[in-house]
Amino acid sequence: MAFPNAVDSSQELLDPQSHVWNLIYNYISSMSLKSAIQLGIPDAIHKHNNPITLSQLADALSINKAKSHALFRLMRILVHFKIFDKVNISNDEDEDEEEAYSLTRASRLLVRDEPLSFTPLALVAIDAIMVDPFHHMAEWFKDASPTPFFTRNGINMWEFGANDEGWNKLFNEGMSSDSQFVSSILVKECKHVFEGLKSVVDVGGGNGVVAKAVAGAFPGLKCVVLDLPQVVAGLEGSENLRFVGGDMFEFIPPADAVILKWIIHNWSEEDCVRILKKCKEAIGGGKVIIVDMVVDYEKQEQNAIQTQLCFDVLMMTVMAGKERTEKEWADLFSSAGFQNYKITPILGLRSVIEVFP
Numbered sequence: 001m002a003f004p005n006a007v008d009s010s011q012e013l014l015d016p017q018s019h020v021w022n023l024i025y026n027y028i029s030s031m032s033l034k035s036a037i038q039l040g041i042p043d044a045i046h047k048h049n050n051p052i053t054l055s056q057l058a059d060a061l062s063i064n065k066a067k068s069h070a071l072f073r074l075m076r077i078l079v080h081f082k083i084f085d086k087v088n089i090s091n092d093e094d095e096d097e098e099e100a101y102s103l104t105r106a107s108r109l110l111v112r113d114e115p116l117s118f119t120p121l122a123l124v125a126i127d128a129i130m131v132d133p134f135h136h137m138a139e140w141f142k143d144a145s146p147t148p149f150f151t152r153n154g155i156n157m158w159e160f161g162a163n164d165e166g167w168n169k170l171f172n173e174g175m176s177s178d179s180q181f182v183s184s185i186l187v188k189e190c191k192h193v194f195e196g197l198k199s200v201v202d203v204g205g206g207n208g209v210v211a212k213a214v215a216g217a218f219p220g221l222k223c224v225v226l227d228l229p230q231v232v233a234g235l236e237g238s239e240n241l242r243f244v245g246g247d248m249f250e251f252i253p254p255a256d257a258v259i260l261k262w263i264i265h266n267w268s269e270e271d272c273v274r275i276l277k278k279c280k281e282a283i284g285g286g287k288v289i290i291v292d293m294v295v296d297y298e299k300q301e302q303n304a305i306q307t308q309l310c311f312d313v314l315m316m317t318v319m320a321g322k323e324r325t326e327k328e329w330a331d332l333f334s335s336a337g338f339q340n341y342k343i344t345p346i347l348g349l350r351s352v353i354e355v356f357p
C-alpha cells in the first residue's frame with residue numbers, strides 16, 4: 001500500500017490511526033490496574049461489603065483529597081475494562097441516586113487476603129524491573145544474547161533470582177499465588193489424574209503450593225518438590241512432603257509421576273527435550289503431568305488468542321521459552337521418546353497434559 005495520499009478518504013486514515021493508538025496506549029490499562037492494586041481498591045470495596053461511593057472509597061484509601069477527581073477517572077477506565085461495576089444506590093439524606101462501585105468476578109481475584117487472590121502474580125508481571133527487559137527487545141534482535149532479559153541484565157533470570165533475594169521472593173510469591181489458584185481446580189476437577197499414584201515429584205515446584213495441595217487431597221501419596229537450592233532453602237516439609245534442592249537437568253528423584261507446572265514454556269525445544277528425557281528416566285512406566293498452554297490460533301476466541309500470544313512474547317523476552325501448539329507439544333514428546341499424550345483443557349487458557357512413555 002502506498003503512503004496515505006490525497007486519494008485516501010479521511011476515514012481510511014483515521015481508522016488505522018485509531019488502531020495504532022489503541023495498541024500504543026494499551027499499557028495504560030495495565031498501569032491503571034497496577035495503581036488500583038497498589039492503592040488497595042479491590043480490598044477497600046471488599047471490606048466495605050456493599051457498593052462504595054467515590055467519597056467513601058477516597059476515605060477508605062486515605063488518598064489526598066485534591067486527587068478525588070483523579071480517582072473518579074481511574075475508576076471510570078477500570079469500569080470500562082470490567083474490573084469494577086458501577087451501580088446506582090439511593091442516598092438516604094436527599095433520596096437522590098448516587099453512583100457506587102462494586103467488585104466484578106475479575107476484581108474479586110485481586111482481593112489480597114482471599115485464598116485464591118492472584119495479586120502477587122499481577123505485581124510480578126507489571127513490576128517496573130520485570131517490565132524493563134521489554135524496552136530492550138529491539139536491541140536484543142541485533143545482539144547475540146539469548147533473551148532481552150539477558151540483554152538488559154547481563155545474566156539469565158534464574159541467576160538474577162539467585163543474586164537478588166527480594167526479586168526471588170517476589171517472583172516465587174507470584175508463582176505461588178497462581179499455584180494456589182490452579183491446584184484448587186486440579187484437586188477438585190482432575191482427581192482421576194492422581195488416582196492410583198503412590199509418589200509424585202513436582203519439578204520446579206517452587207514453594208511447594210501444588211505439592212501441598214496434592215499431598216493434602218491424597219494423603220497416601222508421597223510428594224517431593226525439586227527446585228533450585230535458593231528457592232527451597234529453609235522450606236519445611238511434612239510427613240508426606242519433602243523439599244529437595246537440585247537441578248532438573250542433572251537428576252530428578254524417581255516417582256510414579258512428575259508434575260511440570262509452568263516449566264516447559266520457560267525453555268527452548270532443546271532444553272525441553274533434555275528435561276523430558278530426565279522425567280522419563282524418573283517415572284519408569286508412570287507419567288508426566290504438565291500444566292501449560294496449548295495454543296490454538298483457529299479454534300480459540302480472540303481474547304484467549306491475544307493473551308496466549310502475549311504470554312508467548314513474555315516467554316521469549318524473559319527466558320527463551322515459548323507457548324506451544326498441539327503439534328509442537330506432540331513433536332517435543334516424540335523427540336523425548338514418549339509414545340502417547342492426553343490433553344484436558346480444564347484450566348482456562350491452560351491445559352493438563354498427561355504424557356505416557
Ligand SMILES: C[S@@+](CC[C@H](N)C(=O)[O-])C[C@H]1O[C@@H](n2cnc3c(N)ncnc32)[C@H](O)[C@@H]1O
Nearest residue numbers: 175179204205206227228231246247248261262
Ligand atoms: C515459572 S516457575 C514455576 C514454578 C511452579 N511450578 C509454579 O507453577 O508455580 C519455574 C520454576 O522452575 C525452577 N527452576 C528453574 N531452573 C531449574 C532447574 N534447573 N532445576 C529445578 N528447578 C528449576 C524455578 O526456580 C521456578 O521455581
Ligand SMILES: O=c1cc(-c2ccc(O)cc2)oc2c(O)c(O)ccc12
Nearest residue numbers: 124125129130131133149262266318
Ligand atoms: O507472569 C509471569 C511473569 C514473568 C516475568 C515477567 C517479567 C520478567 O522480567 C521476569 C519474569 O515470568 C513468568 C514465568 O516465568 C512463568 O513461567 C509464568 C508467568 C510469568
